[in-house]
Amino acid sequence: MTDTPTTLVTATGDSAGKTAITVALARLAADQDSSVGYMKPKGTRLQSNVGKTLDQDPMLAREVLGLDAEMHQMEPVVYSPTFVEGAIRGTEDSEALRNRIREEYDDIAADHDQVFVEGGGSWTTGGVVDLTDVDVAELLNANVVLVAEYGSPNDLDDVLAAADAFGDRLAGVVFNKVSDDAFESLDQDGIPFLESKGVTVFGALPYEKELAGVTVGELADELGAELLTDASTDAFVERFLVGAMGGDEALRYFRRARDAAVITGGDRADVQTAALD
Structure with missing residues (x-):
């Protein structure tokens, strides 16, 4: 030693x-x-x-x-x-x-x-x-x-x-x-x-909120993603949730999360709807 x-x-x-x-x-x-x-x-x-x-x-x-x-x-x-x-x-x-x-x-x-x-x-x-x-x-x-x-x-x-x-x-x-x-x-x-x-x-x-996450705009730029709305991109994303569950379960889960982005499949309309709700 x-x-x-x-x-x-x-x-x-x-x-x-x-x-x-x-x-x-x-x-x-x-x-x-x-x-x-x-x-x-x-x-x-x-x-x-x-x-x-x-x-x-x-x-x-x-x-x-x-x-x-x-x-x-x-x-x-x-x-x-x-x-x-x-x-x-x-x-x-x-x-x-x-x-x-x-x-x-x-x-x-x-x-x-x-x-x-x-x-x-x-x-x-x-x-x-x-x-x-x-x-x-x-x-x-x-x-x-x-x-x-x-x-x-x-x-x-x-x-x-x-x-x-x-x-x-x-x-x-x-x-x-x-x-x-x-x-x-x-x-x-x-x-x-x-x-x-x-x-x-x-x-x-x-x-410091600026150190706790990234803005929607920064995330889109990093991913090279297409924005589908004209809403402000200044909102902060502080956590990421994976939407792999059913729609009803996802809705209960998402309600407990704030300032989160949901990652889910393009064919999971139920999860997308739950996230938007």
């Missing part, structure tokens, strides 16, 4: 902004003339459920940071549904997985001044093979930055649970995508409360 300074960025939940914050921290270090490495031990954002698929986050980090590490080094474990099913049935060896992560980490760390490690999913992901982010932080001797979202004081339960699990390895918390409505509560009550519990808060980043 090397003694290269290592930072693990983890989160209280999925899609909290770990990748952006991990890459941003690495870029800041690189701008200060540090040679930086990156890895995501558990690949969770996969392109398919089976096989040696690649997580999208390491690919983005390699491009943005100009890294030349191989993908198998940056993503030692493909944490796919197939992998999890195998782990539950006893076909995965936890110690072998730990050794694989440690070996790839050592190869990356040997060539860099600092290493930035991105957690997979939430900080509890990996428990079926004893590789939660708590375990990874211990394995790689990493300091931890916790990314959390905040909508109400109830969200502090998750932050405190994570802080207790990471213990002294937790360097601090970054709140991300905080809405205007929730910011005052977090600033006036939430942050002082956490700090009274000994939890350092690095800051809070506001929710």
Whole structure:
């Protein structure tokens, strides 16, 4: 094991902004003339459920940071549904997985001044093979930055649970995508409360709609698509829904979604009608 300074960025939940914050921290270090490495031990954002698929986050980090590490080094474990099913049935060896992560980490760390490690999913992901982010932080001797979202004081339960699990390895918390409505509560009550519990808060980043999705016009341009109406194309698309179900079920599903685009077949008039409704 090397003694290269290592930072693990983890989160209280999925899609909290770990990748952006991990890459941003690495870029800041690189701008200060540090040679930086990156890895995501558990690949969770996969392109398919089976096989040696690649997580999208390491690919983005390699491009943005100009890294030349191989993908198998940056993503030692493909944490796919197939992998999890195998782990539950006893076909995965936890110690072998730990050794694989440690070996790839050592190869990356040997060539860099600092290493930035991105957690997979939430900080509890990996428990079926004893590789939660708590375990990874211990394995790689990493300091931890916790990314959390905040909508109400109830969200502090998750932050405190994570802080207790990471213990002294937790360097601090970054709140991300905080809405205007929730910011005052977090600033006036939430942050002082956490700090009274000994939890350092690095800051809070506001929710920015422009960073949360793309406009209809941008999506059409990227796809080279034909627009069938003359409606405004400034509306934001923040999530994509696949319309593969029946029309009635689709309608119930679509009613729970906002600012979404529906992807469905040209012959699925029932799904198209449900989406328009």
